[in-house]
Amino acid sequence: MTRHDTLHPTEVVDARTAPAAPSDDATGVDPAYTEHLAHNYHPLPVVVSHGEGAWVTDVDGRRYLDCLAAYSAVNFGHGHPVLVAAAREQLDRITLTSRAFHNDRLGPFAAELAALAGKDMVLPMNTGAEAVESGIKVARAWGYRVKGVAPERAEIVVMDGNFHGRTTTIISFSNDPEARADFGPYTPGFVSVPYGDADAMAAAITPDTVAVLVEPIQGEAGIVVPPADFLPRVRSITRDANVLLIADEIQSGLGRTGATFQCDNVGVVPDLYLLGKALGGGIVPVSAVVGDADVLGVLRPGEHGSTFGGNPLAAAVGLAVVRMLATGEPQARARELGAVLRVGLESLVGRGVLRTRGAGLWVGVDIDPSLATGRRVCELLAGRGVLVKDTHGSTIRFAPPIVATEHDLRFAVDQLAAVLDELRA
Template structure:
């Protein structure tokens, strides 16, 4: 399956690499300027977006307010795994919009039970807690793990600990940034929530050493996205699973970015044959249409929740469930996982050719890559701006890594067009 158009992006033919000084060409003296002014004047400055004002989108392509076309190589940080406005997802949302969109959980509705069953069957789990944002799913998993520790494991009240990994990204709520090692996420937001022990990502021995009789769970990303698409050493997840089993702790896998087909498997844990006790899902679960997240996992763990102890007015609403059900149906075919594997192999092969030419390393799995830029060269921001001037949209992370994650519906020709632009920008004689 490809996105609707195979035309070359309007700006993709620009040349002059490795010159990355063309950022001003993105917005230009155009209709975008007023939108950028309004954003600057009235919007909170919690993001530093590229000066591209998107007005329309379809498949793997977007169009700005001045009619310039771009390839989307970021896919909403995996929220757009199925591309922009996928016809099946739009149809599911449209049909549900004509029926009922919100009931709150004060009442039952006809989409909730089927959604929970279908998502549980897809993921091989037993129970589902629908929420909205990814951060809400992680917060929910933390609460559940603590409650399980007190009621089932027998940890003394208020003493439960959760072991986490440095460099991780799980959201931006106060509790979650309490165990972030990114000072830009933490600075000025304390005091912080206690109860977390931080270990180096990929260090299974450190996890084993950190676990105690008070440990409720180990929370880890199978691949770290915000850290630069970091793949852990082979055997890390298996060793963490073994430590959890030996010490009676839960394993929570944050698959909000890595799950639902992004890495070539339904869940990234499958690359090591590991099963978690709880998974947090989000982003792609809403099909790029609305926020949908969930905690899925063991019945005896999620079963510690009782009426009144946790909830969300919008969590599991009819519209979210209808879209989520269609996402589940699409993933159940295996088509998108296969596309990620096949196109991902091509992506990594071509990016690998850039090592030594402005790039020191390429990491990732499936249609997800972190391109580590060479010291002394252009920054990730400069490369992102130069690519936007060539009609390709992606974004830096950690200043020196280019994060590439096209929609899984992208065509091979579109993928090559974007990779050609990346090669132009990064090529150094």
């Protein structure tokens, strides 16, 4: 295991030695769309101007099947009429009050989200990284105020290969050199163990451990699915050790994997859910920490907050999302369509695909690295009207909106097959 409070970036990889990314000018994108942007992303050469359902249109009128769905933030498609209607109605009423006052949208949103998760309380925030930061603060406060850990000694066990955001605290326990190098000094208090190894996780727990933070499926690592018994064992071990289990369902939750939460698929109920992305319906940033009062109740007025967290517009859209999920229809559709997508992608194993893995409408595809990098495959797919994103090396991921059709998914698979045939030729 790795203690990240003693890890120096040069002990991982020094990202400064990596070759520079090509400029957007080299891709043919009009500099008007790029020249004043910081270079913290390396986007594909597509400039999107419109979207509807599972499809987007660029500034030149070309249409693309969106198989990334904004990293699962657009689970319900672009411009979903129910969600757009909720936003428009709220825009005519009030959009921001701050938490200095109550607003009439936040209470119902919190109540129905808590019910959806089977919990008592909701801490509303804006972005996924804020939800993670909030979960860390809650876990530490719980450790000191409830468990009785000595001051300044709280530790949280995390997983190798994790991705929970890019704030300075979160990158302190990342082992991704691109996210970490040159951004220290790093925040102490985290211990990292191999993902999927419940024995290593158990061995890392000490009397100072307050929580285990885990993605039920690791998204940015390449849609990595742990052994089937991993999360159930983690739940049992943390419960016996009086340690919180925090599930980061920011990408995996809210219908993406064919269930409300990926934890549901393995029969696990964590102490805290971290939610984001799809909670805002692709319209506004909405995130939340959801848990029971014996954990979230440790927060006191003034200890944590956000000017925009829980704003009426976000709460109105979030409430519409929760009510859609409460029907169970998006989850069922993701299961059914996921089976179609998985069968199609599995048919390409041996034809340039090494393996696939995932759950619901979330699939990682390992391309034979002798053919191309993941980035190159994504570029070629974009040329054929399909938008996906690479993760590491030669891995690409498919996460189309749940409103996609079987025809859409077969189109995506056919285009990948054509790209692979082109590369093999």
